[in-house]
Amino acid sequence: MKLKKLISTLLVAAMVIATLVGCAPAKQTDSTPTPPAASTTDPTDSTPSSGKAFDKLLTIENYNVAANYQGVQSGWFAKVLKDNLNIELNIIAPQVAGGAIYQTRTSSGNLGDIVLLERSDFADCVATGLIKDITNEIYNCPNLMVFKDQIEAYNKTIPGNDGKIYGIPVEMTNTSPMSYSQDVIYSSPMLRWDLYSELGCPEIEDLDGLLDVLAAMKENHPTNENGDPAYPFSLWPDWDGGDGMMGIANVVQLTTWYGEKIKQSVILKPDNTFTPVTDKNASYYKILHFLNKAQRRGLVDPDSGTQDWDTACAKMSNGQVYLFWYSWQVGFWNSTERLKNGNAFIFVPVKDQLYYADSDSYYGSGRIIGVGSSVDAEKYERIMAFLDWYASPDACEYQHNGIEGFTYEIGADGRYYVKYDNALMDNLPVPEEWGGGGYNDGFNKFNQWIVAAISTNPKTGEPYSTQYWSTYKESMMTQMKKEWAERFGAAEPVDYMKKNNVLLVSPNVSITLPGDTPDISVIRNQCMEVLNDYSWRMIFAKDDAEFNAMWDQMSKEMDGLGFQQLVEFDKEVYSIELQAKKEAAESAR
Amino acid sequence: MNLLKDRKKARSYREFLYILPFLVLVAIFSYYPLYGWVYAFFDYKPPFPLSMDKFVGFKWFKSIVDSPTKINQVLKVLRNTFAISGLSLMFSWFPMVFAIFLNEIKSKGYRKFVQTVTTLPNFISWVLVYSIAFSVLSSTGAVNSILMGLGLIDTPKLFLQSSNNVWFRMWLWLTWKNAGWAAIMYIAALSGIDEELNEAARIDGASKIQIIWYITLPSLLPTYFVLVMLNLANFLSNGMEQFYVFQNSFNKEYIQVLDLYVYNIAMGSGGYSLSVAISILKSIVSLILLCVTNTLSKLVRGEGFI
Numbered sequence: 001m002k003l004k005k006l007i008s009t010l011l012v013a014a015m016v017i018a019t020l021v022g023c024a025p026a027k028q029t030d031s032t033p034t035p036p037a038a039s040t041t042d043p044t045d046s047t048p049s050s051g052k053a054f055d056k057l058l059t060i061e062n063y064n065v066a067a068n069y070q071g072v073q074s075g076w077f078a079k080v081l082k083d084n085l086n087i088e089l090n091i092i093a094p095q096v097a098g099g100a101i102y103q104t105r106t107s108s109g110n111l112g113d114i115v116l117l118e119r120s121d122f123a124d125c126v127a128t129g130l131i132k133d134i135t136n137e138i139y140n141c142p143n144l145m146v147f148k149d150q151i152e153a154y155n156k157t158i159p160g161n162d163g164k165i166y167g168i169p170v171e172m173t174n175t176s177p178m179s180y181s182q183d184v185i186y187s188s189p190m191l192r193w194d195l196y197s198e199l200g201c202p203e204i205e206d207l208d209g210l211l212d213v214l215a216a217m218k219e220n221h222p223t224n225e226n227g228d229p230a231y232p233f234s235l236w237p238d239w240d241g242g243d244g245m246m247g248i249a250n251v252v253q254l255t256t257w258y259g260e261k262i263k264q265s266v267i268l269k270p271d272n273t274f275t276p277v278t279d280k281n282a283s284y285y286k287i288l289h290f291l292n293k294a295q296r297r298g299l300v301d302p303d304s305g306t307q308d309w310d311t312a313c314a315k316m317s318n319g320q321v322y323l324f325w326y327s328w329q330v331g332f333w334n335s336t337e338r339l340k341n342g343n344a345f346i347f348v349p350v351k352d353q354l355y356y357a358d359s360d361s362y363y364g365s366g367r368i369i370g371v372g373s374s375v376d377a378e379k380y381e382r383i384m385a386f387l388d389w390y391a392s393p394d395a396c397e398y399q400h401n402g403i404e405g406f407t408y409e410i411g412a413d414g415r416y417y418v419k420y421d422n423a424l425m426d427n428l429p430v431p432e433e434w435g436g437g438g439y440n441d442g443f444n445k446f447n448q449w450i451v452a453a454i455s456t457n458p459k460t461g462e463p464y465s466t467q468y469w470s471t472y473k474e475s476m477m478t479q480m481k482k483e484w485a486e487r488f489g490a491a492e493p494v495d496y497m498k499k500n501n502v503l504l505v506s507p508n509v510s511i512t513l514p515g516d517t518p519d520i521s522v523i524r525n526q527c528m529e530v531l532n533d534y535s536w537r538m539i540f541a542k543d544d545a546e547f548n549a550m551w552d553q554m555s556k557e558m559d560g561l562g563f564q565q566l567v568e569f570d571k572e573v574y575s576i577e578l579q580a581k582k583e584a585a586e587s588a589r
Numbered sequence: 590m591n592l593l594k595d596r597k598k599a600r601s602y603r604e605f606l607y608i609l610p611f612l613v614l615v616a617i618f619s620y621y622p623l624y625g626w627v628y629a630f631f632d633y634k635p636p637f638p639l640s641m642d643k644f645v646g647f648k649w650f651k652s653i654v655d656s657p658t659k660i661n662q663v664l665k666v667l668r669n670t671f672a673i674s675g676l677s678l679m680f681s682w683f684p685m686v687f688a689i690f691l692n693e694i695k696s697k698g699y700r701k702f703v704q705t706v707t708t709l710p711n712f713i714s715w716v717l718v719y720s721i722a723f724s725v726l727s728s729t730g731a732v733n734s735i736l737m738g739l740g741l742i743d744t745p746k747l748f749l750q751s752s753n754n755v756w757f758r759m760w761l762w763l764t765w766k767n768a769g770w771a772a773i774m775y776i777a778a779l780s781g782i783d784e785e786l787n788e789a790a791r792i793d794g795a796s797k798i799q800i801i802w803y804i805t806l807p808s809l810l811p812t813y814f815v816l817v818m819l820n821l822a823n824f825l826s827n828g829m830e831q832f833y834v835f836q837n838s839f840n841k842e843y844i845q846v847l848d849l850y851v852y853n854i855a856m857g858s859g860g861y862s863l864s865v866a867i868s869i870l871k872s873i874v875s876l877i878l879l880c881v882t883n884t885l886s887k888l889v890r891g892e893g894f895i
Contacts, residue, residue: 237837305750537838
């Protein structure tokens with residue numbers, strides 16, 4: 001009894017300290033929103049806020065889950081911010097500082113002046129009063145109001161929200177939630193065109209056929225030009241468990257080649273049903289087995305399980321890898337010169353595959369920008385001015401195209417021409433008049449855009465992304481591209497997929513899914529670790545018997561950690577999303 | 590009489606003030622953080638502050654062992670912790686012997702050189718140690734290149750990926766990094782040995798080995814014992830950086846020690862409450878170990894070390 005009393009006294013004392021130290025600041029009580037001024041939605045008839053002169057330099061603290069740079073923005077983009085808005089951006093990046101910083105900053109009651117969070121975290125922060133209600137001001141921001149529908153649609157999905165605006169989705173497009181505007185999809189098999197045509201461009205029937213082609217490539221070219229050993233596959237473990245998918249990152253991406261999409265612990269199949277990741281008939285097993293077969297044929301880089309992302313990237317740009325599967329990987333190899341020489345990477349279809357792709361991120365990619373609840377009135381005005389500017393065509397050109405006159409130029413015909421398409425990769429020195437420093441070093445470290453690169457630039461009528469400029473496409477019409485088009489009867493990879501009916505586009509919806517409870521997050525974490533560890537060992541298994549024994553052992557261990565409970569939870573959560581997607585698809589029809 | 594008493598009192602106040610700053614520091618940095626232990630008794634998820642309706646009692650403590658798989662996992666982690674700590678305890682004499690031999694080197698320049706070279710790795714962070722290990726031991730690293738060049742193997746050996754002798758290899762890395770640094774304490778103790786003892790022994794005709802055995806070693810033993818006892822109390826803490834950088838899916842079964850386990854559980858997706866619960870258990874066990882070794886020390890040597 002005495003002990004109990006003591007414990008409870010201690011706990012109460014601790015609670016008192018906790019409330020003293022860790023309480024959130026008093027919510028700002030502006031609970032009477034003035035009706036939004038609907039007339040300001042036309043961007044042309046109000047003065048853009050970026051034109052306002054601010055004479056005091058202001059530092060804005062930005063908590064940013066997308067950033068992989070921590071500290072004050074420097075270089076040419078810092079100069080852009082200073083010239084346009086007289087602000088300085090101080091970025092706090094949990095990717096650099098570690099996830100625990102989220103816990104300390106939220107309990108201190110001030111996450112940052114501008115915050116960029118994942119959706120479910122954002123909803124939690126709104127619930128705990130860390131995010132400011134921006135309803136009154138956002139309707140006066142002409143550039144943001146271009147995305148009025150998307151912003152309102154998102155804010156309706158915040159649990160318990162009654163018509164107020166808290167957050168702005170990022171990577172929104174001005175296309176439509178059902179369309180797919182890009183020329184390539186996020187994950188598809190890509191081969192070096194010179195090595196592939198050397199083999200006579202054989203038809204690839206299935207994954208075994210792909211392995212045959214890759215094995216032939218490795219036999220013809222066991223090393224790159226410098227004599228370093230080359231492998232068709234070079235994997236890396238750093239990304240495992242990321243992007244809301246359990247399992248090895250490199251494997252889960254490849255499951256989209258068969259129309260399946262991993263949603264945490266479950267796989268969404270093309271027939272809109274869910275099955276656990278551990279289902280032997282689903283694609284995670286299939287792809288893992290494929291990689292194991294590749295490994296047994298000596299096609300997988302033996303350092304795959306122990307090297308980090310930087311090492312893997314170095315191999316990609318050294319020509320030591322013969323198969324790419326992420327669309328961004330080509331950035332490490334393809335250049336104008338290589339496209340002209342015909343030794344660049346390009347999509348090569350495998351006959352039995354059905355490619356899954358998420359449509360244009362009309363409603364945003366999932367992350368949300370908000371304003372911290374503890375900013376004062378003056379700072380608040382400046383922040384809103386920044387956010388509105390950030391969504392303006394001028395700012396989008398800085399973000400997606402770089403500096404006019406340096407990375408691109410506007411021709412006499414008014415069309416945009418790329419000047420240096422490898423400025424980022426080569427970290428070109430920027431002339432002093434634009435801020436100096438390396439181009440990549442001074443690149444926008446916010447690392448997330450309100451307007452996606454595939455959106456149409458109202459100034460040109462073409463997407464912001466340089467790769468989709470008509471001038472760029474004309475200059476890229478190389479011999480290799482012509483050969484490819486002739487061989488597969490389509491202008492671009494996505495054209496081929498659409499033509500042959502092998503592209504499965506999943507509509508973009510606006511939805512906030514419930515986050516994990518503490519119990520579920522522990523189960524998820526422990527299961528994920530078991531799954532990842534076994535998966536890597538399975539890739540390096542000696543034979544099928546060992547592979548299958550490991551798979552069974554893994555399933556047993558995961559069940560012991562509560563995997564079935566996790567599957568039930570995820571099925572329920574992602575059914576909500578699935579339902580919304582079905583409705584979106586039907587209404588578009 | 591009264592004056593004398595007052596003066597004594599004033600002195601004791603003054604002396605209390607001397608230690609006050611240290612008491613405050615201890616309170617802030619050692620006792621205040623203990624308040625974080627409350628998280629183990631709640632369903633905690635940032636950014637929601639703790640509230641009484643999320644109080645769950647001992648749920649997280651029970652959840653450590655509530656299924657055979659979990660018990661198995663915890664046992665494995667404990668096995669690794671004990672094996673790795675045990676191994677370093679078993680070889681804890683190594684820095685002492687190293688210091689003695691170092692001390693015997695007559696050429697001063699060479700001795701300083703050896704000491705500097707062996708101490709330097711202590712200042713390299715584990716992340717860098719791993720990148721050294723990777724460039725030496727990867728499939729295209731120096732070791733494999735030499736072995737393949739000599740024709741001893743035809744396919745590269747995956748040293749970093751193998752789970753064979755992980756504990757011993759970890760001990761080797763630790764020794765490479767720490768031996769020189771750990772020897773400093775003994776070198777200091779060596780210089781404290783009365784030179785007369787050595788001279789007397791030499792006059793009596795003792796050989797070098799005899800001097801080491803009968804004079805140097807016994808003089809170092811008290812230092813050695815204190816360090817061993819402190820290590821024993823720290824038996825459950827192997828630190829986590831080393832194992833964090835060297836862990837991969839292939840060796841995790843043998844490399845995951847308690848500290849790393851806590852980190853892996855908590856940092857992945859915020860299992861804060863569970864990891865606090867494990868840390869509490871660890872602290873309690875460490876405290877018990879400290880008391881036990883202190884009592885042992887009192888029994889064996891007649892004096893404790895705390």
